[in-house]
Amino acid sequence: MKPIWALAIAIMVSTTLVAVVGAQTQAGAQKTDTTPRGAEVVAHGTSAGAVACARCHGFDGLADGSGAFPILANQNADYLSKQLRDFTDGTRLNAIMTPIAKALKDEEIGAVAQYYATVHATTVPPPARSPDLVKRGETLATTGDTGRQVLPCTGCHGQKGVGEPPVTPYLAGQYGHYIVSQMVMFNRGYRKNALMYTEAHHLTEGDYEALGAYFEGLPRPSAE
Numbered sequence: 001m002k003p004i005w006a007l008a009i010a011i012m013v014s015t016t017l018v019a020v021v022g023a024q025t026q027a028g029a030q031k032t033d034t035t036p037r038g039a040e041v042v043a044h045g046t047s048a049g050a051v052a053c054a055r056c057h058g059f060d061g062l063a064d065g066s067g068a069f070p071i072l073a074n075q076n077a078d079y080l081s082k083q084l085r086d087f088t089d090g091t092r093l094n095a096i097m098t099p100i101a102k103a104l105k106d107e108e109i110g111a112v113a114q115y116y117a118t119v120h121a122t123t124v125p126p127p128a129r130s131p132d133l134v135k136r137g138e139t140l141a142t143t144g145d146t147g148r149q150v151l152p153c154t155g156c157h158g159q160k161g162v163g164e165p166p167v168t169p170y171l172a173g174q175y176g177h178y179i180v181s182q183m184v185m186f187n188r189g190y191r192k193n194a195l196m197y198t199e200a201h202h203l204t205e206g207d208y209e210a211l212g213a214y215f216e217g218l219p220r221p222s223a224e
C-alpha cells in the first residue's frame with residue numbers, strides 16, 4: 001500500500017490539473033487528460049513542424065470570420081479526428097491542412113480534437129443575409145428535393161443542423177462561405193464521402209449559397 005503522503009500528492013496534482021483544464025474548457029462534452037497537450041499544440045504547434053492551429057482556427061476555435069477557415073469550437077471530437085486522418089490518407093485534400101495533419105502524431109490528433117471539442121467559445125453573431133436566400137436554403141435543408149434525389153440535410157445533420165455525433169458534424173453557426181467551399185470540394189472529389197456524394201453532385205452552386213446562408217444563421221451548439 002502507498003504511504004498516505006503519496007496519495008495526498010497524487011490528489012493535489014490531479015485537482016490542479018482539473019483546475020487548469022477547467023479554465024480553458026467548459027463542462028458538457030467529455031474531457032480527458034489529453035486536453036492540456038491539445039492546448040499546447042493549438043497554441044505553439046509541434047516540433048515536427050505542425051503550425052500552431054490557433055493561427056488560423058483561433059485559440060477559441062472560432063477562426064477569423066472570413067469563412068476561409070472553419071469554426072472548430074465544440075465540433076465532435078471523433079469527427080475532428082477523422083478529418084485530420086482523412087487529410088493524412090488523401091480522402092480529403094487541402095494544400096494547407098494536408099501537411100499540417102501529416103506532421104501530427106496519432107496522440108496529438110486525439111488531443112487537439114479533444115481540445116477543440118470542449119473549448120469554451122462565445123457565439124458569433126450571424127451576418128445579415130437576404131431573407132429570400134435563407135428561406136430557399138431552409139426549404140432545401142429541411143425537405144430536400146425528391147426530383148433530384150436530394151435528402152433533407154437535417155435528416156443526417158440533425159434538426160437545425162446541430163450535428164449527429166460521432167459521424168455527422170454540426171453545420172449550425174458554421175461560416176456560410178466554408179459550407180459552400182466544402183460542397184464544392186465534395187463535388188470536385190477533393191473530399192470523398194459516400195453520404196455527401198449525391199447532395200453535392202445534384203445541387204447547384206446557387207443551392208450551396210442558399211444552404212450556407214441558412215445554416216450560418218442558426219445557433220451553433222456549445223460545450224455549455
Ligand code: HEC
Nearest residue numbers: 050051052053055056068069070080083094096097100112
Ligand atoms: C494556415 C492556416 C491553418 C492552420 C495553421 C491550421 N489549419 Fe486547419 N484548416 C485550415 C483550412 C483552410 C481548412 C479547410 C480545408 C478544406 O477546405 O478542406 C482547415 C480545416 C481543418 C479541419 C476540418 C474541419 C471540419 O469542419 O471538417 C480540422 C479538423 C482542422 N483544420 C484542424 C486543424 C488543427 C488541429 C490545426 C493545428 C495542428 C490546424 N487545423 C491548423 C487552415 C489551417
Ligand code: HEC
Nearest residue numbers: 151152153155156167168169179182183193195196199211
Ligand atoms: C445521408 C446523410 C447526410 C445527408 C443527407 C447530408 N449530409 Fe452533409 N455530411 C454527412 C456526413 C457523414 C458528413 C461528414 C463527412 C466526412 O466525414 O468527411 C457530412 C459533411 C458535410 C459538410 C462538411 C462540414 C465540415 O465541417 O467540414 C457539409 C458542409 C455538409 N455535410 C453539408 C450538407 C448539406 C448542405 C446537406 C443537405 C443538402 C447535407 N450535408 C446532407 C452526412 C449527410
